[in-house]
Amino acid sequence: MSLDWHSVDTVLLDMDGTLLDLHFDNHFWLEYVPEKYAEKHGISLNLAKKELMPRFNSKVGQLDWYCLDYWGKELELDIQALKRELQHLIALRPGVETFLKAIRAAGKRVVMITNAHPGSLSLKMETINLEPYFDRLISSHHYGYPKETPAFWDALHADIGLDPARSLFIDDSCSILQSAKDYGIRHNLSIVQPDLRKQPRGEQEFEAIEHFEDLLPVPA
Numbered sequence: 001m002s003l004d005w006h007s008v009d010t011v012l013l014d015m016d017g018t019l020l021d022l023h024f025d026n027h028f029w030l031e032y033v034p035e036k037y038a039e040k041h042g043i044s045l046n047l048a049k050k051e052l053m054p055r056f057n058s059k060v061g062q063l064d065w066y067c068l069d070y071w072g073k074e075l076e077l078d079i080q081a082l083k084r085e086l087q088h089l090i091a092l093r094p095g096v097e098t099f100l101k102a103i104r105a106a107g108k109r110v111v112m113i114t115n116a117h118p119g120s121l122s123l124k125m126e127t128i129n130l131e132p133y134f135d136r137l138i139s140s141h142h143y144g145y146p147k148e149t150p151a152f153w154d155a156l157h158a159d160i161g162l163d164p165a166r167s168l169f170i171d172d173s174c175s176i177l178q179s180a181k182d183y184g185i186r187h188n189l190s191i192v193q194p195d196l197r198k199q200p201r202g203e204q205e206f207e208a209i210e211h212f213e214d215l216l217p218v219p220a
């Protein structure tokens, strides 16, 4: 993959499905939460999934979808505590640390931008501490707008003084990459296999990376 690193000052990185294996989140929301919901309401797992999936889907792309407090109230479950029970499934995708070291060494500014709730972000950083590699870790909940909206990018610009023409953004969501591109972010890359236990995805609208090593070396 050819990326003109000399035209990049700032690297913006998504967390779930990009730096971290999406298996944790998929398993948590699609299996573990329905299981706990079924137990709580004394219904079958199948029925719980049937009830929950439309409720989840109705919030896709909105901040509530990522909000532990919202789902905690909606489902009457302690989402944060349940996440902690699955903490052992939180894992890095391959090549991430090598890549982060390389971009730091090359003097790039490195900023994590995630739609994950601050509670989810801190649980993940407590499990796998990526903080030393980053200048900033930003949850879109702090701005009040998800990455899918132009308001997020305006808030990010006001916060960190972003030059979109000299920025690289990597995210596993094509709707989010589109939102970044619309804002003017010059280099936008997707991820071939966000969930390492699922099949790699086929052709996408955005160029996608298989391994972070594909972006190396990073010239100083």
Ligand SMILES: [Mg+2]
Binding pocket: 014, 015, 016, 017, 018, 171, 172, 173
């Ligand atoms: Mg993601």
